[in-house]
Amino acid sequence: MKKIIYLLSAFYLSFVATAQQTPAPIQSESILIQGATLHIGDGTIIENGSLGLENGKIVEIGSSTSITNNYTTQIDATGQHVYPGFIATNSTVGMVEIDAIRPTNDLNEIGTFLPNIRTIIAYNAESKVVESLRPNGILTAQIVPTRGRIAGSSTVVQLDAWNWEDAAIKTDEGMHIYWPRSYRRGNPTKGEDPLLYDQKNYDKQVLELDAYLKEAKTFTTATDKKHLPHAALQASFNGKQQVYLHAKEKRQILDGIVFLQKHGLNNIVLVGGDDAHLILPFLKKNDIPVIVSRPHRLPNTADEDVKLPFKMAKLLMDAGLIITIDVSGRMERMNTRNLPFYAGTFAAYGVDKEKAVQMITLNAAKILSVEDKLGSLTVGKDATLFIAIGDALDMRTNQLSHAFIQGRAILLETHQTELWKRYMEKFSRK
């Protein structure tokens, strides 16, 4: 058996007084990472490659011998692996700190049509959950609203920030529409079988959304009065903002996409899409990218292939769809750090390993329209990347030695690593 070398073998004993990790300063020195396997993020790799970072950007990339610039700092990463920072999509980290404690919940707004609601306002850049993602290579996240038919807009954030303004990379980049559910779950406490039932209000809810969008479209700046929710939707109508359609079942997906297109909302991203494999030609024809439900979920119906959740990525990719991974689900915030392993699980069931990396790097960046800055090891893009001792999609080798966000060498300590070290120190005193 291959022995794994632990980079973090020495415990350091100093503790900062606050629980949160201090954001790293702006990149001042130029950095050369040498001799690593570079996972570009577009499905390709460069063996024994080197990478130059300056002023927060990637300035040079190639085989170790092809590097020409001079760098003030050099990192020998021989035998290690460099990846673009992983990107968590459809995430709610920083919006709820502790599930059971209601005061820490800033996600559950009330109302049905809330296009003017913006997640970035409540995003807690100092969340202990947020910092826990970084040691696993997740350096960027899309923070989405989750309540209401139209839930509001999401923002893409980087995960090493002093405050929400500091964190925002692309503010209000998408509007989130949660399509009415065509089925509902029976409630055992009301004496119902825990089966799925037809959701009787489905048609009514679709009509309500239809009426709302029609009304919102009449919005004009030419009057004295400004309807804030309607105003908030204009970016979606004029194509400046993407529309994220949250839908799982076949009927929802088909109805939702046709409906949105009818309303002139053409930049559609499908989120969830558990039945997407049943309507691949339709999705391909309409070029709908999919943020596919995480593989760590159970099949939706009794007769499904029990491995279907694991195979979805392969099925969708083979059909030529651009996909990334939806991190939402049970215990979604604390599990967001398992994003690399979601990708790895998809790889175990048919997706090429580098394509699996691409899913949570370049594809995610494309879907979020931030591929000009993020998603691949490409000259000119942000130096948001990390170095791992091995395959970052595998738990055993997802061990980071360095991580950079916009060229800033971020801390990989967390509230959790501190407790680890503190108690190992306690026990070592005996």
Added chain:
Amino acid sequence: MKIRLLLLFFAVSIIGFSQDYFPTNTSVKTSASHYQAITNATLHPAPNQQINVGTILFKNSTIVAVGENIRIPENTLIHDYSGKHIYASFVELHSNFGIKSGVADGRRGRSTQYDTKREGYYWNDHILSDYNGIIDYSYDKATAKQLRNAGFGVVNSHRTEGIHRGTSVFVALNDNDNDAIRLLDERAAQHLSFTKSKQSAQYYPGSIMGAMALLRQFFHDADWYKKGGASNKDLAIEAFNVNKKLPAFFEARNKLDVARAAKIGKEFGIPLTITASGKEYEHIENLKALNAALLVPVNFPNGYDVTDPVSTQKIALSDMRYWNQAPMNPAVIAKGGIPFAFTSNGLSKKTTFLANVKKAVKYGLDKEKALAALTTTPARLLGKQAIVGQLKKPAMANFIVTNGPLFDASSKIEENWVQGRQYKIITSPEVTFDGKYTLMLDGKELSLVIKNSDSKIAATVKKDSIKLSTKATYKSGWMSLQIQNEAKDAYAQLSAKISEASHIEGEGTSFDGNSIRWMAHFNEATKDKKKTKKESNQPSPVAVTYPNNGFGFSSLPTAQNTLFKNATVWTNEAEGILENADVWVENGKIKAVGQNLTAPGAIEIDATGKHLTSGVIDEHSHIGASSINEGGHNSSAEVTIEDVINPDDINLYHNLSGGVTTLQILHGSANPIGGRSAIIKPRWGEDADGLLYKGAAPFIKFALGENVKQSNWSSYARFPQTRMGVEQVFVDYFQRAKEYQTAWKKYNTLGRKTKAKTLAPRYDLEMETLVEILEGKRFISCHSYVQSEINMLMKVAERFGVTINTFTHILEGYKVADKMKEHGVGGSTFSDWWAYKFEVNDAIPYNGAIMHSQGVTVAFNSDDSEMSRRLNQEAAKAVKYGGVSEEDAWKFVTLNPAKLMHIDDQVGSVKVGKSADLVLWNNHPMSIYAVAEKTMIEGVFYYELDRATAHVEKIQQERNQLIQQMVEAKNGGAPTQKTPKKQAREFHCETLD
């Protein structure tokens, strides 16, 4: 007794059955004493008897003689029933006929009711053994008619409220006499169920296992009370003890509950008749062993409306199969040799009862057995075989008259006689005048075609070839016709008293309003166009699988002697990881581990490039159970998950697909002292008992912290609400258990004579369990989070000489790992869960590694039906977080949980002599790319990846086949139902039942 006096006035007594000592004010008091006889009919006195031409002689409500050559006394009213068949009227055992249902407790408010509100009765409001149906009974004519029309002559009726429901009334469905005559037994039977009464909001029992424990404790208490153990008055127990010998009926709601009820009946020696679920065909053999009788419904499900393929996709194959297979249920039960009676309970329309019984016959139920299930068997199950169920002296004159053999497709129940009273169901016209006539009207010749059957009539009138709109009615021998003229501006109204079919003549008004006399001449009979339907072949339902869902086996798999060749074997033993090794499995055990093994007769599996490990063991799971929490009290040591195993849970199959071969199904964390665990192996296809890990050490769940304090939901009524109170619950229970133990010890050491004279202490299921803990015979797995409570429980345990076996969750175990090591407790934790509530704020993924480093036996568990199928990935997180070696990390999900569960002598490693619970992986088992290809339990391949993939194809084929059948059925006019979509329910620690 509230029999209304008014009823006496309504009872129109023409013949007047004798109420000898009653005065009469409406007439003279002399009474008739004649006989009645049914003659020339084909009699079916009992299911196995037939008299082709026979007589039934009866007087008032009682049969005097039945046979071929019966001497008929002079004073006999004779009914010639030649051509008819006569059977005993049916016996309905399950009904709430005439008994008004309880009134729901309408209380509002946020605090849960934990205690009883009744005074002087048992401590649980759902034990209503003191209730007698007669209290609220009032004869219900409308329902009586429905039941009578379905063929029933008598009904056993109870109030369907509560776990013990008290007694029933037994009533003849005789409208024409009063309750003095038709009330046959005011305490006929006792009734039980697992369902709480809506009359009380008392929370306990909050689960099916709680209901089972409650019944057990109640039976023990009743016995102890009878012996004089109690100093208080308990009317519920007293009533139970009085009614104990009555026949006992149990209403079960599903297949698993049937077996559970039967199990309790067997334990306490109570012969039960249990309401069948309709799915007994799924595990008939196992049911037979439980020695219960069944009350079988015939409410076969309608097919689904499959017109919408999107919705259809959501219907589970198992539900489609239910539609396809359900009608064979009675036949399978009969062939299984289980005594059973039919019930119309559950049918939305009682009129479909006989048709559904016929359907069961068509699906292979023997006719004689079908008849017995309608008559003699229910009579016997109620202990009333002397008076109902057969045509014999001196039974009641309850019989049905049919137009042919009962189970023939065209046969109908024409009359139902109850207590010698005739009730006509189908009134045939006295004269049949089907045919083609020439109708003379206003001097014009019209053609008239009449069709009449039963009491209905239809007529067509044509002038030449033009059809005239016509309405026909027939009542009390009079036919009337309303005919519209060609111009549609006038009607002719005709009527005639029909006396002979060949010539109809009557009065009426013509189209122009004149009074006329009209007549119709018979020409010829109408030809019956309906060809007799081809007797379709006996239906062949799709095959039942084990379990009976899409992924079931077509027959139960058996152990195979197997040789795995050339694998990388993770032994979990001193040998470590062996490359290119062979593992030989024989008779479910590991026979040899080594190189170049040969195993004659064994199937050989080339495992080159693959990894073979022992099966994954999940110390903390909530799958495969019908309930998880009994939170009705702060201790529920009396309940056991072993009572509520659900072997059909698809999650068991999911677990197999992830290499899981043993699980501990723990009670939830609703209370400090939870219920007892079930240790199971996911033997897919076996029944509930077949899943239990035989000989496993017994466990119980304890819990600490926010859940038991009910911190995260609005519940303020139950002690304890703080960690201080939690400690006291344990101290209190252990103290009482100690005292209980002493009391029994003292009693058991008495000399034989003194013992006989001394009353034994009260038998307490909860205390029995706690004594097992004190005696080291039962182990504790305790849900725990923060260090203070972990420390607390160890200290409390130590005071009572107990060692906590396992802390589960134990997310702050890393803070007290040294103390844990000292106490000798293991830690079964999550790899990386945290932040879901306040007490996991300091939960860290390094927890496992730290505890491991301090010598604590560490396992990773799932507590989650999704995670449990990829515990191999979770184990790898011990490598990532804290740098545990790969071999040790793998033990976190195999050998270490086996140690914590005291089964490491049998499972948990690849060692000669241990159970062959093995998993073949396509990769390093902790690699993210690892997929389990084969999962073996004791030599049986319960899961194979390629077979599972093929299964998906098979499911699709069978679905298509059944969808086709449903489309045909719908097009043939069969009713359909909306689609329910099956989705397994997930249980977690916090699920409230």
